[in-house]
Amino acid sequence: MSDAEEQTGPPITLVEPIDVSKLDSEFRKTIRSMPNGEELMACFACSTCTAACPIANQWDYKPHQLIRMILLGMRDDVLSSKEIWECLTCFQCQERCPQKVRVTDIFFDCKNLAAEEGMIPDNIIGLARELAEKGQLYVVTADWEREDLGLEPEVPGLSANGIREILKTTRTNKIVGGES
Amino acid sequence: MPAYNLYMGCSVPANYPNYEASMLKVALALGMELEYMENVACCGSPNLRAIDYLGWLTVNARTLAIAEENGHDIVTPCNGCFASLKDTLHHLKHDESDMKKVNSELKKLGLTFKGTIKVRHFIEALYTDIGVEEIRKKVTNPLDGIGISIHYGCHLMRPADVTGFRPEILDELVSLTGATVIEYPIWKQCCGATVLPVNEPLAIRLARDKIKSMKEAGAAFAAVVCPACGNQLDLQQLGLKDSYGEVYDLPVLLYPQILALAMGMDESEIGLEMNRVPADTILDHLTS
Numbered sequence: 001m002s003d004a005e006e007q008t009g010p011p012i013t014l015v016e017p018i019d020v021s022k023l024d025s026e027f028r029k030t031i032r033s034m035p036n037g038e039e040l041m042a043c044f045a046c047s048t049c050t051a052a053c054p055i056a057n058q059w060d061y062k063p064h065q066l067i068r069m070i071l072l073g074m075r076d077d078v079l080s081s082k083e084i085w086e087c088l089t090c091f092q093c094q095e096r097c098p099q100k101v102r103v104t105d106i107f108f109d110c111k112n113l114a115a116e117e118g119m120i121p122d123n124i125i126g127l128a129r130e131l132a133e134k135g136q137l138y139v140v141t142a143d144w145e146r147e148d149l150g151l152e153p154e155v156p157g158l159s160a161n162g163i164r165e166i167l168k169t170t171r172t173n174k175i176v177g178g179e180s
Numbered sequence: 181m182p183a184y185n186l187y188m189g190c191s192v193p194a195n196y197p198n199y200e201a202s203m204l205k206v207a208l209a210l211g212m213e214l215e216y217m218e219n220v221a222c223c224g225s226p227n228l229r230a231i232d233y234l235g236w237l238t239v240n241a242r243t244l245a246i247a248e249e250n251g252h253d254i255v256t257p258c259n260g261c262f263a264s265l266k267d268t269l270h271h272l273k274h275d276e277s278d279m280k281k282v283n284s285e286l287k288k289l290g291l292t293f294k295g296t297i298k299v300r301h302f303i304e305a306l307y308t309d310i311g312v313e314e315i316r317k318k319v320t321n322p323l324d325g326i327g328i329s330i331h332y333g334c335h336l337m338r339p340a341d342v343t344g345f346r347p348e349i350l351d352e353l354v355s356l357t358g359a360t361v362i363e364y365p366i367w368k369q370c371c372g373a374t375v376l377p378v379n380e381p382l383a384i385r386l387a388r389d390k391i392k393s394m395k396e397a398g399a400a401f402a403a404v405v406c407p408a409c410g411n412q413l414d415l416q417q418l419g420l421k422d423s424y425g426e427v428y429d430l431p432v433l434l435y436p437q438i439l440a441l442a443m444g445m446d447e448s449e450i451g452l453e454m455n456r457v458p459a460d461t462i463l464d465h466l467t468s
Binding site: 035036054055058082085086087088089090091092094095102104105108109111112115120121123124126127128131135136137138139140141142145146148149150151155156157158159160161162163165166167169170171172175 | 188190191193194195197198200201204216217218219220221222224225226227228229230231232233234235238239242271275278285289334335338339340368369370372374375377378379382386449450451454
Protein backbone atom coordinates (compact mmCIF):
# COMPACT_ATOMS: atom_id res chain seq x y z
CA MET A 1 0.00 0.00 0.00
CA SER A 2 1.40 3.34 -1.01
CA ASP A 3 1.28 6.53 1.03
CA ALA A 4 -0.86 8.19 -1.65
CA GLU A 5 -3.62 5.60 -1.28
CA GLU A 6 -3.69 6.02 2.52
CA GLN A 7 -4.41 9.71 2.23
CA THR A 8 -7.58 9.45 0.13
CA GLY A 9 -10.89 10.36 1.78
CA PRO A 10 -11.51 12.93 4.51
CA PRO A 11 -8.70 13.43 7.02
CA ILE A 12 -8.92 11.47 10.24
CA THR A 13 -9.69 13.85 13.11
CA LEU A 14 -9.88 13.32 16.85
CA VAL A 15 -12.91 15.59 17.23
CA GLU A 16 -15.77 16.51 14.96
CA PRO A 17 -14.85 19.50 12.80
CA ILE A 18 -16.45 22.75 13.92
CA ASP A 19 -18.92 24.28 11.46
CA VAL A 20 -17.68 27.85 11.34
CA SER A 21 -20.94 29.12 9.81
CA LYS A 22 -22.78 28.14 13.00
CA LEU A 23 -20.53 30.09 15.36
CA ASP A 24 -22.05 33.01 17.24
CA SER A 25 -19.39 35.64 17.85
CA GLU A 26 -21.70 37.46 20.28
CA PHE A 27 -21.90 34.51 22.65
CA ARG A 28 -18.69 35.29 24.50
CA LYS A 29 -19.77 38.91 24.90
CA THR A 30 -23.08 37.78 26.36
CA ILE A 31 -21.38 35.51 28.89
CA ARG A 32 -18.84 38.20 29.79
CA SER A 33 -21.67 40.60 30.59
CA MET A 34 -23.33 38.09 32.94
CA PRO A 35 -22.59 37.63 36.66
CA ASN A 36 -18.94 36.65 37.19
CA GLY A 37 -18.30 36.18 33.48
CA GLU A 38 -15.72 38.97 33.27
CA GLU A 39 -12.62 36.74 33.40
CA LEU A 40 -13.79 34.40 30.64
CA MET A 41 -11.21 35.63 28.09
CA ALA A 42 -8.32 34.88 30.46
CA CYS A 43 -8.71 31.12 29.89
CA PHE A 44 -5.59 29.64 28.28
CA ALA A 45 -7.01 26.11 28.11
CA CYS A 46 -4.63 24.57 30.64
CA SER A 47 -7.45 22.18 31.63
CA THR A 48 -6.77 22.46 35.35
CA CYS A 49 -10.55 22.84 35.74
CA THR A 50 -11.05 19.48 34.07
CA ALA A 51 -8.43 17.86 36.28
CA ALA A 52 -10.27 19.23 39.33
CA CYS A 53 -13.74 18.13 38.20
CA PRO A 54 -14.90 14.90 39.89
CA ILE A 55 -17.21 13.94 37.02
CA ALA A 56 -15.43 15.19 33.88
CA ASN A 57 -14.46 11.60 33.09
CA GLN A 58 -18.02 10.86 32.06
CA TRP A 59 -18.64 14.06 30.12
CA ASP A 60 -18.42 14.40 26.34
CA TYR A 61 -17.51 18.06 26.80
CA LYS A 62 -14.98 18.63 29.58
CA PRO A 63 -15.06 21.86 31.60
CA HIS A 64 -12.09 23.43 29.74
CA GLN A 65 -13.70 22.47 26.44
CA LEU A 66 -16.97 24.12 27.42
CA ILE A 67 -15.09 27.33 28.20
CA ARG A 68 -13.28 27.07 24.85
CA MET A 69 -16.61 26.45 23.11
CA ILE A 70 -18.00 29.61 24.66
CA LEU A 71 -14.97 31.56 23.44
CA LEU A 72 -15.37 30.13 19.94
CA GLY A 73 -19.07 30.97 19.86
CA MET A 74 -20.53 27.44 19.92
CA ARG A 75 -23.66 28.75 21.56
CA ASP A 76 -26.11 26.01 20.55
CA ASP A 77 -23.78 23.17 21.54
CA VAL A 78 -23.11 24.68 24.96
CA LEU A 79 -26.68 25.67 25.80
CA SER A 80 -28.15 22.34 24.71
CA SER A 81 -25.49 20.27 26.47
CA LYS A 82 -26.34 17.92 29.33
CA GLU A 83 -23.05 18.89 30.95
CA ILE A 84 -24.13 22.34 32.15
CA TRP A 85 -27.03 20.74 34.05
CA GLU A 86 -24.92 17.95 35.49
CA CYS A 87 -22.41 20.40 36.93
CA LEU A 88 -22.26 19.59 40.65
CA THR A 89 -21.69 23.26 41.48
CA CYS A 90 -18.90 22.05 43.77
CA PHE A 91 -16.70 24.96 42.61
CA GLN A 92 -13.52 22.83 42.49
CA CYS A 93 -12.82 23.98 38.91
CA GLN A 94 -13.32 27.63 39.76
CA GLU A 95 -11.25 27.38 42.93
CA ARG A 96 -8.23 25.98 41.09
CA CYS A 97 -8.27 28.08 37.92
CA PRO A 98 -4.87 29.82 37.72
CA GLN A 99 -6.46 32.53 35.57
CA LYS A 100 -9.29 33.28 37.99
CA VAL A 101 -11.94 32.27 35.46
CA ARG A 102 -15.11 31.70 37.47
CA VAL A 103 -15.91 28.45 35.69
CA THR A 104 -18.79 27.25 37.90
CA ASP A 105 -20.38 30.70 37.92
CA ILE A 106 -20.11 30.79 34.12
CA PHE A 107 -21.94 27.45 33.91
CA PHE A 108 -24.69 29.05 36.03
CA ASP A 109 -24.82 31.85 33.44
CA CYS A 110 -25.12 29.25 30.65
CA LYS A 111 -28.00 27.54 32.48
CA ASN A 112 -29.80 30.87 32.80
CA LEU A 113 -29.44 31.46 29.05
CA ALA A 114 -30.65 27.91 28.33
CA ALA A 115 -33.58 28.46 30.71
CA GLU A 116 -34.52 31.67 28.91
CA GLU A 117 -34.74 29.62 25.72
CA GLY A 118 -36.83 26.94 27.42
CA MET A 119 -34.09 24.28 27.49
CA ILE A 120 -34.45 22.96 31.05
CA PRO A 121 -34.44 19.32 32.22
CA ASP A 122 -37.94 18.17 33.22
CA ASN A 123 -37.04 17.47 36.84
CA ILE A 124 -35.68 20.99 37.25
CA ILE A 125 -38.94 22.37 35.85
CA GLY A 126 -40.64 20.25 38.52
CA LEU A 127 -38.58 21.96 41.21
CA ALA A 128 -39.42 25.37 39.73
CA ARG A 129 -43.09 24.43 39.97
CA GLU A 130 -42.68 23.48 43.64
CA LEU A 131 -41.07 26.85 44.33
CA ALA A 132 -43.71 28.78 42.39
CA GLU A 133 -46.64 26.98 44.02
CA LYS A 134 -45.40 26.24 47.53
CA GLY A 135 -42.55 28.71 47.94
CA GLN A 136 -40.48 25.80 49.25
CA LEU A 137 -38.73 22.71 47.98
CA TYR A 138 -39.59 20.74 51.12
CA VAL A 139 -42.66 21.06 53.33
CA VAL A 140 -43.11 19.56 56.79
CA THR A 141 -45.12 16.35 56.54
CA ALA A 142 -44.09 14.49 59.71
CA ASP A 143 -44.97 17.15 62.28
CA TRP A 144 -45.13 14.50 65.03
CA GLU A 145 -41.38 14.00 64.61
CA ARG A 146 -40.91 17.69 65.36
CA GLU A 147 -43.19 17.52 68.39
CA ASP A 148 -41.38 14.47 69.75
CA LEU A 149 -38.25 16.62 69.88
CA GLY A 150 -39.98 19.55 71.57
CA LEU A 151 -40.13 21.61 68.38
CA GLU A 152 -43.19 23.52 67.20
CA PRO A 153 -45.13 21.27 64.78
CA GLU A 154 -45.16 24.13 62.29
CA VAL A 155 -41.93 25.96 61.62
CA PRO A 156 -42.00 29.26 63.56
CA GLY A 157 -42.08 32.33 61.32
CA LEU A 158 -42.49 30.34 58.13
CA SER A 159 -44.32 32.13 55.35
CA ALA A 160 -43.89 31.28 51.70
CA ASN A 161 -45.87 34.27 50.42
CA GLY A 162 -42.81 36.46 49.94
CA ILE A 163 -40.97 34.03 47.68
CA ARG A 164 -44.14 33.17 45.75
CA GLU A 165 -44.87 36.84 45.07
CA ILE A 166 -41.32 37.49 43.84
CA LEU A 167 -41.27 34.46 41.55
CA LYS A 168 -44.54 35.57 39.93
CA THR A 169 -42.66 38.51 38.44
CA THR A 170 -39.48 36.75 37.30
CA ARG A 171 -38.47 34.04 34.81
CA THR A 172 -39.74 31.24 37.06
CA ASN A 173 -43.29 32.32 36.25
CA LYS A 174 -42.59 31.92 32.54
CA ILE A 175 -40.92 28.54 33.10
CA VAL A 176 -43.90 27.09 34.96
CA GLY A 177 -46.39 28.63 32.52
CA GLY A 178 -48.00 30.89 35.11
CA GLU A 179 -50.24 33.84 34.35
CA SER A 180 -48.41 37.07 33.61
CA MET B 181 -25.50 36.80 75.04
CA PRO B 182 -25.06 37.04 71.26
CA ALA B 183 -28.38 37.19 69.36
CA TYR B 184 -28.97 35.96 65.82
CA ASN B 185 -31.61 35.80 63.13
CA LEU B 186 -32.16 32.07 62.68
CA TYR B 187 -32.83 31.19 59.04
CA MET B 188 -33.90 27.55 58.82
CA GLY B 189 -34.62 27.23 55.10
CA CYS B 190 -36.97 24.40 54.15
CA SER B 191 -34.97 21.18 54.27
CA VAL B 192 -33.85 21.08 57.91
CA PRO B 193 -37.33 21.65 59.45
CA ALA B 194 -38.99 19.22 57.02
CA ASN B 195 -36.41 16.44 56.89
CA TYR B 196 -34.00 16.89 59.77
CA PRO B 197 -35.80 17.94 62.96
CA ASN B 198 -33.01 16.07 64.76
CA TYR B 199 -30.55 18.66 63.36
CA GLU B 200 -32.84 21.55 64.32
CA ALA B 201 -33.46 20.26 67.86
CA SER B 202 -29.82 19.45 68.61
CA MET B 203 -28.68 22.82 67.26
CA LEU B 204 -31.22 24.71 69.40
CA LYS B 205 -30.32 22.76 72.53
CA VAL B 206 -26.58 23.22 72.09
CA ALA B 207 -27.09 26.93 71.35
CA LEU B 208 -29.23 27.41 74.44
CA ALA B 209 -26.70 25.67 76.68
CA LEU B 210 -23.91 27.85 75.29
CA GLY B 211 -25.81 31.13 75.55
CA MET B 212 -26.51 31.76 71.87
CA GLU B 213 -29.85 33.43 71.31
CA LEU B 214 -31.31 32.04 68.09
CA GLU B 215 -34.53 33.78 67.06
CA TYR B 216 -36.52 32.22 64.19
CA MET B 217 -36.89 34.73 61.36
CA GLU B 218 -40.41 35.84 60.49
CA ASN B 219 -42.02 35.65 57.03
CA VAL B 220 -39.29 33.66 55.32
CA ALA B 221 -39.20 30.26 53.60
CA CYS B 222 -36.88 28.55 51.10
CA CYS B 223 -33.70 30.12 49.64
CA GLY B 224 -34.45 28.62 46.21
CA SER B 225 -31.30 26.49 46.23
CA PRO B 226 -28.75 26.30 43.38
CA ASN B 227 -31.65 25.12 41.19
CA LEU B 228 -33.31 28.52 41.30
CA ARG B 229 -29.96 30.21 40.74
CA ALA B 230 -29.57 28.06 37.61
CA ILE B 231 -32.87 28.96 35.98
CA ASP B 232 -33.83 32.38 37.36
CA TYR B 233 -30.84 34.35 38.60
CA LEU B 234 -32.74 37.57 39.23
CA GLY B 235 -35.55 35.76 41.06
CA TRP B 236 -32.98 33.94 43.21
CA LEU B 237 -31.14 37.19 44.01
CA THR B 238 -34.38 38.93 44.94
CA VAL B 239 -35.65 36.11 47.16
CA ASN B 240 -32.40 36.05 49.11
CA ALA B 241 -31.98 39.84 49.20
CA ARG B 242 -35.47 39.94 50.72
CA THR B 243 -34.37 37.58 53.51
CA LEU B 244 -31.27 39.70 54.11
CA ALA B 245 -33.36 42.90 54.15
CA ILE B 246 -35.73 41.41 56.75
CA ALA B 247 -32.77 40.47 58.94
CA GLU B 248 -31.28 43.94 58.56
CA GLU B 249 -34.31 45.40 60.31
CA ASN B 250 -33.10 44.17 63.72
CA GLY B 251 -29.43 44.23 62.73
CA HIS B 252 -28.55 40.75 63.95
CA ASP B 253 -26.44 38.44 61.78
CA ILE B 254 -28.19 35.55 60.05
CA VAL B 255 -27.31 32.08 61.25
CA THR B 256 -28.30 28.98 59.26
CA PRO B 257 -27.68 25.23 59.70
CA CYS B 258 -27.84 24.55 55.93
CA ASN B 259 -24.93 24.85 53.50
CA GLY B 260 -27.35 25.51 50.64
CA CYS B 261 -29.04 28.42 52.42
CA PHE B 262 -25.64 29.67 53.55
CA ALA B 263 -24.39 29.72 49.95
CA SER B 264 -27.54 31.35 48.53
CA LEU B 265 -27.51 34.14 51.09
CA LYS B 266 -23.76 34.62 51.11
CA ASP B 267 -23.49 34.62 47.30
CA THR B 268 -26.34 37.11 47.05
CA LEU B 269 -24.74 39.38 49.61
CA HIS B 270 -21.36 39.17 47.86
CA HIS B 271 -22.80 39.72 44.39
CA LEU B 272 -25.00 42.67 45.26
CA LYS B 273 -22.20 44.41 47.13
CA HIS B 274 -20.09 44.19 43.96
CA ASP B 275 -22.74 44.88 41.32
CA GLU B 276 -24.45 48.25 41.49
CA SER B 277 -26.78 47.58 38.59
CA ASP B 278 -28.18 44.36 40.09
CA MET B 279 -28.36 46.10 43.47
CA LYS B 280 -30.65 48.73 41.92
CA LYS B 281 -32.73 46.13 40.09
CA VAL B 282 -33.24 44.04 43.23
CA ASN B 283 -34.02 47.03 45.41
CA SER B 284 -36.65 48.31 42.99
CA GLU B 285 -38.36 44.90 43.36
CA LEU B 286 -37.98 44.93 47.15
CA LYS B 287 -39.41 48.43 47.33
CA LYS B 288 -42.75 47.03 46.18
CA LEU B 289 -42.62 44.79 49.26
CA GLY B 290 -41.73 47.69 51.52
CA LEU B 291 -38.14 46.53 52.00
CA THR B 292 -34.64 47.80 51.23
CA PHE B 293 -31.49 45.73 51.04
CA LYS B 294 -28.43 47.56 52.32
CA GLY B 295 -25.85 44.86 52.92
CA THR B 296 -25.25 45.68 56.57
CA ILE B 297 -25.33 42.25 58.22
CA LYS B 298 -23.30 39.05 57.92
CA VAL B 299 -24.42 35.58 56.91
CA ARG B 300 -22.97 32.81 59.05
CA HIS B 301 -23.20 29.07 59.22
CA PHE B 302 -24.20 27.90 62.70
CA ILE B 303 -20.87 26.16 63.29
CA GLU B 304 -18.92 29.28 62.34
CA ALA B 305 -20.92 31.40 64.80
CA LEU B 306 -20.38 28.72 67.42
CA TYR B 307 -16.63 28.70 66.82
CA THR B 308 -16.09 32.44 66.51
CA ASP B 309 -18.55 33.91 69.00
CA ILE B 310 -18.52 31.25 71.74
CA GLY B 311 -15.08 29.80 71.09
CA VAL B 312 -13.41 26.44 71.57
CA GLU B 313 -12.36 27.12 75.19
CA GLU B 314 -15.86 28.01 76.36
CA ILE B 315 -17.44 25.07 74.55
CA ARG B 316 -14.87 22.67 75.99
CA LYS B 317 -15.84 23.76 79.52
CA LYS B 318 -19.32 22.36 78.88
CA VAL B 319 -18.10 18.97 77.66
CA THR B 320 -18.89 16.59 80.51
CA ASN B 321 -18.93 13.27 78.64
CA PRO B 322 -16.17 13.41 76.04
CA LEU B 323 -15.89 10.74 73.39
CA ASP B 324 -13.15 8.17 73.90
CA GLY B 325 -11.05 9.14 70.89
CA ILE B 326 -13.22 7.30 68.37
CA GLY B 327 -12.54 8.23 64.75
CA ILE B 328 -14.88 10.62 62.93
CA SER B 329 -14.47 11.74 59.33
CA ILE B 330 -15.86 15.13 58.38
CA HIS B 331 -17.74 16.01 55.24
CA TYR B 332 -17.66 19.82 55.18
CA GLY B 333 -19.76 20.33 52.05
CA CYS B 334 -18.89 22.28 48.91
CA HIS B 335 -21.07 25.28 49.50
CA LEU B 336 -19.54 25.89 52.90
CA MET B 337 -15.97 25.89 51.55
CA ARG B 338 -16.21 27.25 48.04
CA PRO B 339 -15.85 29.66 46.39
CA ALA B 340 -13.51 30.60 49.23
CA ASP B 341 -13.48 34.30 48.34
CA VAL B 342 -17.26 34.31 48.85
CA THR B 343 -17.79 31.90 51.76
CA GLY B 344 -14.68 32.85 53.75
CA PHE B 345 -14.92 29.53 55.59
CA ARG B 346 -11.91 27.68 56.98
CA PRO B 347 -12.44 23.91 57.20
CA GLU B 348 -10.13 23.76 60.22
CA ILE B 349 -12.99 25.26 62.23
CA LEU B 350 -14.97 22.06 62.00
CA ASP B 351 -11.89 19.93 62.74
CA GLU B 352 -11.45 21.80 66.01
CA LEU B 353 -15.14 21.58 66.87
CA VAL B 354 -15.16 17.82 66.34
CA SER B 355 -11.87 17.33 68.22
CA LEU B 356 -13.09 19.17 71.30
CA THR B 357 -15.78 16.50 71.78
CA GLY B 358 -13.00 13.99 72.38
CA ALA B 359 -13.23 12.39 68.94
CA THR B 360 -10.26 11.87 66.63
CA VAL B 361 -10.67 13.52 63.23
CA ILE B 362 -9.93 10.93 60.54
CA GLU B 363 -8.58 12.46 57.35
CA TYR B 364 -9.46 10.77 54.08
CA PRO B 365 -8.30 11.31 50.50
CA ILE B 366 -11.40 12.85 48.92
CA TRP B 367 -12.39 15.16 51.78
CA LYS B 368 -12.93 18.08 49.40
CA GLN B 369 -15.17 16.13 47.05
CA CYS B 370 -18.88 16.78 46.51
CA CYS B 371 -21.59 14.55 48.05
CA GLY B 372 -23.53 14.65 44.79
CA ALA B 373 -26.69 16.29 46.13
CA THR B 374 -27.01 18.94 43.43
CA VAL B 375 -26.98 16.47 40.55
CA LEU B 376 -29.68 14.26 42.09
CA PRO B 377 -32.59 15.72 40.05
CA VAL B 378 -30.85 15.25 36.68
CA ASN B 379 -28.67 12.15 37.14
CA GLU B 380 -29.49 9.97 40.12
CA PRO B 381 -26.97 7.15 39.47
CA LEU B 382 -24.19 9.74 39.28
CA ALA B 383 -25.35 11.34 42.55
CA ILE B 384 -25.33 7.94 44.24
CA ARG B 385 -21.89 7.11 42.87
CA LEU B 386 -20.48 10.32 44.35
CA ALA B 387 -22.05 9.65 47.75
CA ARG B 388 -20.75 6.08 47.67
CA ASP B 389 -17.22 7.21 46.82
CA LYS B 390 -17.18 9.50 49.86
CA ILE B 391 -18.52 6.88 52.25
CA LYS B 392 -16.05 4.31 50.92
CA SER B 393 -13.14 6.72 51.26
CA MET B 394 -14.06 7.57 54.87
CA LYS B 395 -14.52 3.96 55.83
CA GLU B 396 -11.25 2.86 54.24
CA ALA B 397 -9.43 5.62 56.10
CA GLY B 398 -10.67 4.10 59.34
CA ALA B 399 -13.60 6.30 60.31
CA ALA B 400 -16.18 4.81 62.69
CA PHE B 401 -18.58 7.72 62.19
CA ALA B 402 -19.10 10.65 59.81
CA ALA B 403 -20.04 14.22 60.70
CA VAL B 404 -21.99 16.59 58.43
CA VAL B 405 -23.37 20.13 58.76
CA CYS B 406 -25.89 20.25 55.91
CA PRO B 407 -29.23 18.51 55.31
CA ALA B 408 -28.50 17.85 51.62
CA CYS B 409 -25.10 16.31 52.40
CA GLY B 410 -26.72 14.36 55.25
CA ASN B 411 -29.30 12.99 52.87
CA GLN B 412 -26.63 11.85 50.44
CA LEU B 413 -24.31 10.21 52.94
CA ASP B 414 -26.88 8.80 55.38
CA LEU B 415 -30.12 8.00 53.51
CA GLN B 416 -28.46 7.06 50.20
CA GLN B 417 -26.07 4.79 52.07
CA LEU B 418 -28.98 2.41 52.73
CA GLY B 419 -29.53 1.96 48.98
CA LEU B 420 -25.92 0.99 48.26
CA LYS B 421 -26.68 -2.61 49.15
CA ASP B 422 -28.94 -2.87 46.10
CA SER B 423 -27.05 -0.60 43.69
CA TYR B 424 -23.47 -1.59 44.51
CA GLY B 425 -23.83 -4.71 46.65
CA GLU B 426 -21.90 -2.86 49.33
CA VAL B 427 -22.71 -2.30 53.01
CA TYR B 428 -20.68 0.28 54.91
CA ASP B 429 -22.58 0.73 58.19
CA LEU B 430 -21.04 4.15 58.65
CA PRO B 431 -23.35 6.17 60.92
CA VAL B 432 -23.66 9.81 59.88
CA LEU B 433 -24.30 12.43 62.57
CA LEU B 434 -25.15 16.10 62.33
CA TYR B 435 -22.39 17.93 64.20
CA PRO B 436 -24.64 19.40 66.94
CA GLN B 437 -25.77 15.87 67.80
CA ILE B 438 -22.17 14.89 68.58
CA LEU B 439 -21.56 18.01 70.63
CA ALA B 440 -24.87 17.60 72.52
CA LEU B 441 -23.96 14.06 73.55
CA ALA B 442 -20.52 15.17 74.73
CA MET B 443 -22.26 17.91 76.72
CA GLY B 444 -24.23 15.25 78.55
CA MET B 445 -27.54 15.55 76.76
CA ASP B 446 -29.74 12.54 76.29
CA GLU B 447 -30.04 10.73 72.95
CA SER B 448 -33.81 11.30 72.97
CA GLU B 449 -33.28 15.08 73.02
CA ILE B 450 -31.33 15.03 69.77
CA GLY B 451 -33.43 12.56 67.79
CA LEU B 452 -30.63 10.02 67.39
CA GLU B 453 -33.12 7.35 66.34
CA MET B 454 -34.02 9.45 63.26
CA ASN B 455 -30.57 8.97 61.74
CA ARG B 456 -31.01 6.43 58.95
CA VAL B 457 -27.90 4.32 59.43
CA PRO B 458 -28.32 3.35 63.11
CA ALA B 459 -26.09 5.76 65.03
CA ASP B 460 -26.70 4.73 68.63
CA THR B 461 -23.36 2.92 68.73
CA ILE B 462 -21.83 6.33 69.39
CA LEU B 463 -23.25 6.09 72.92
CA ASP B 464 -20.77 3.28 73.62
CA HIS B 465 -17.94 5.74 73.05
CA LEU B 466 -19.05 8.38 75.57
CA THR B 467 -17.04 8.56 78.77
CA SER B 468 -18.46 9.88 81.99
